[in-house]
Amino acid sequence: CPKINTHLSVFLCLVLQSAEPVRVLVTGAAGQIAYSLLFGIAKGDVFGKDQPITLILLDITPMLPVLDGVVMELQDCALPLLREVIPTDKEEVAFKDLDAAILVGSMPRREGMERKDLLKANVAIFKSQGAALEKYAKKTVKVLVVGNPANTNCLIAAKSAPSIPKENFSCLTRLDHNRARSQVAMRCGVPATQVKNVIIWGNHSSTQYPDVHHCKVNMAGSDLACFAAVKDDDWLKGAFISTVQQRGAAVIAARKLSSAMSAAKAICDHMRDIWSGTPEGEFVSMGVYSSSNSYGVAEDLIYSFPVHIKDKQWKIVDGLAINDFSRGKMDATAAELVEERDTAVTFLSA
Numbered sequence: 001c002p003k004i005n006t007h008l009s010v011f012l013c014l015v016l017q018s019a020e021p022v023r024v025l026v027t028g029a030a031g032q033i034a035y036s037l038l039f040g041i042a043k044g045d046v047f048g049k050d051q052p053i054t055l056i057l058l059d060i061t062p063m064l065p066v067l068d069g070v071v072m073e074l075q076d077c078a079l080p081l082l083r084e085v086i087p088t089d090k091e092e093v094a095f096k097d098l099d100a101a102i103l104v105g106s107m108p109r110r111e112g113m114e115r116k117d118l119l120k121a122n123v124a125i126f127k128s129q130g131a132a133l134e135k136y137a138k139k140t141v142k143v144l145v146v147g148n149p150a151n152t153n154c155l156i157a158a159k160s161a162p163s164i165p166k167e168n169f170s171c172l173t174r175l176d177h178n179r180a181r182s183q184v185a186m187r188c189g190v191p192a193t194q195v196k197n198v199i200i201w202g203n204h205s206s207t208q209y210p211d212v213h214h215c216k217v218n219m220a221g222s223d224l225a226c227f228a229a230v231k232d233d234d235w236l237k238g239a240f241i242s243t244v245q246q247r248g249a250a251v252i253a254a255r256k257l258s259s260a261m262s263a264a265k266a267i268c269d270h271m272r273d274i275w276s277g278t279p280e281g282e283f284v285s286m287g288v289y290s291s292s293n294s295y296g297v298a299e300d301l302i303y304s305f306p307v308h309i310k311d312k313q314w315k316i317v318d319g320l321a322i323n324d325f326s327r328g329k330m331d332a333t334a335a336e337l338v339e340e341r342d343t344a345v346t347f348l349s350a
Helices: 002-016 031-043 061-076 115-138 149-161 176-186 225-230 233-237 238-247 248-254 261-276 324-348
Strands: 021-028 054-060 082-088 102-103 140-147 169-173 199-201 209-211 216-219 222-225 286-287 301-308 313-316
Touching: 021 031, 021 324, 031 054, 031 061, 031 115, 054 061, 061 082, 102 115, 102 261, 102 313, 115 149, 115 324, 140 149, 140 261, 149 169, 149 286, 149 301, 149 324, 169 301, 169 313, 176 199, 176 209, 176 216, 176 225, 176 261, 176 286, 199 301, 199 324, 209 238, 209 324, 216 225, 222 225, 225 233, 233 238, 261 286, 301 324
Parallel strands: 021 054, 021 102, 054 082, 102 140, 140 169
Antiparallel strands: 169 286, 199 209, 216 222, 286 301, 301 313
C-alpha cells in the first residue's frame, strides 16, 4: 500500500532526525586505510543502518589540506546518516565526547630504524592520545587501536587513560582472523561465511598463532572440524600458519603499499561486532587485556584471544583445549609481547 509505505518512510525519517549521532574518531585520517574505511562507517556498515554519525578526522598539521579533500568526498557521497565531518589536527577537538575512537595513525618503521626506536616513537603518540581520551572522551568510549605495533600501542593508550575501563580498549587482529578464515575457505572450496571459530592468539606480528583446532567448516550443510574438512594436517600446521603470519609482508611486496582495503574491512568487522555482538556459538579474535585469562598468558598484556561479545562487552572464550603444539606457539608470541611491553613501559615513565 503506497500510503503505508509513505507513512513508514516519514516515521523512519523522523527517527533518523531525532537519534543522537554517534561521535566517531579516526586518526591517521588522511592515510590509505582511513580512505578505505570512512565510507563504510559513514554509510552505516558499522554502527547500524539507522544510526546517525559524526565523524572526526585527526591527522598531523601538514596533512590538513589532504583531509579537506577527504571531507569534500564524504560530503559528495550525500550519505543520509552522516551528520557532520570535523577535520582537525588538535587532540582537544578530536577526542571530545567520543563514543568510539579508531586509532589508525602511528609511526611506521623506517629503513634502518631499530625496533626500540619504533616503540619509543609510538609510546609518545599513544601516551598523548591516551591522555586525550582520559581528559576529553566519554568514559564509555570504545577504543580500537590499529596502528602498529598495535598490541603494545593499545596497552600504552589504556595505561594513559586510567579512568576509562581497560575492557574498553582493544587492538585489531581481525585482519589476521579474516586472512585465516579465507585461507581455510579457499582450501575447502566454500565461501568464507562457511568457516567459523578460527582463532588468532597473541601479537599482531609474525609470531601470531593462527589456530584452527576449534574451527568448523560447513560442508554440504554439515559442520566439520577444520582438520577433517581440509584433510591435510601438514598444510594446516605449516604453510597455512606461515601464510597468515606473513600475509602483510606479501601484500607489501606485491603492492608496494601495506594492506588498506582488507584492513578497513577488518576494522569495520571488529567495531560492528563490539556494537552489535557476535552470533551465538561463534567467536572472533581481538586483542584484549590478558587479566584473569584461563590460558596461562601473562597478566598486563594486550593479547589476541577468542572472544564472545554481547551488550558491547567482550568475554574471553574459556575452556578450549590447548595441545602441546598450540601451547608452544601461544607462549612464543606472549614472550614477544612481554618484551615489547617491558621496553615500552620504560619509555612511558621517561
